[in-house]
Amino acid sequence: MATLMDVARAAGVSKATASRALQRPELVAEPSRLRVLDAAQRLGFHPNAAARALTTGRTGLVGLVVPTLSNPFFAPLVMGAQQTAEKTDHHLLIAVSEYDPTREAELADRLAEQADGLIMVTPVGTDAALRERARRFPLVLVDRQVGQLPAVVADTATGLAQLMDHLLDHGHRDIAYVSGPAGSWADGQRSAVLTQRAEQAKARLHVLGPLPPTFDAGIAGIEAARALPRGATAELAYNSYLTLGLLHVLAAANRRVPEDVSLAAADDLSSLRSTTPPVSALDVPVEEVGALAVTRLIDLLAGHHVTVTSRLPSRPVLRASTAPPSASAHR
16 A cells, blocks of 8 residues: 555655645645646555544545435435545545434534535525534535525526426416425425416416425325316426326326326436426436535635535426427316
8 A cells, every 4th residue: 555655755755745735735836736646646545534634634524414315316416526525535424314404403513523514405404503503614505595605506496487488388377386395495496486487477376285305205296286276287396206296196087298287397317208208307417516516615625715606507308298288288
């Protein structure tokens, strides 16, 4: 196993310079820093986290709190975060909150004892709790905005509004939205923009829910679908699982998509592309969100200026599940 001295010899620098290049690169001239990094990579050298913590006060660990791992929507986010962390010689510590504010707070505080900073994905804690946490250690939020705290947001509200506009342009004036979890900041943003669009178009919007966006919520989505007004000619769902539940209950009720009702979802898991018909949905840059969140946290740790909120656009992908109401009117 290569040592720091091996790296120093290969790079033609002192052991102290090699150590600074790996742990405090801002203190080392660029040519020397690059030689040390090249030597460390060639030799497969990785600084010991405990030793680094003693000399720099940093562990090289990044805490990541996600609401669930049962929903594959979050897998690309974790992958994007991990890849970006590794590029900067950081590593992730991951904890799963299961949308429980008490558990979320406990896990965040526990990770903060070990990590240099923390990323919280769609946190369900109060604004006050998140502000207090940000006062105690570096924090970046994902898909949640709280005042001036650094945040990375996948702009699904604007993307969902574009899906709504697509339905309105086709002539739909009676639309149902099967909403997400109670207290969800993202769901609140989506509901607000859909309500605004409906009012502007003099259309009716039926908001059903709230429902948790987990795998089990597909069943709840079916129950919500049973309550959909018969006059609704189009339905939007908070996520793919709810959409799959809607598809099942519509099929059981002999209501065809899109002949009897148009259907669209606010995310685009692979399951929606293989349904019959394939479902119109939002292409959400989930992996890029995870990567940018880590970048923002590392900038924060380095004392650099960090944009308060970075928004990444979501793109509607239109498929065969949406059609004009002339084809989807209820029979």
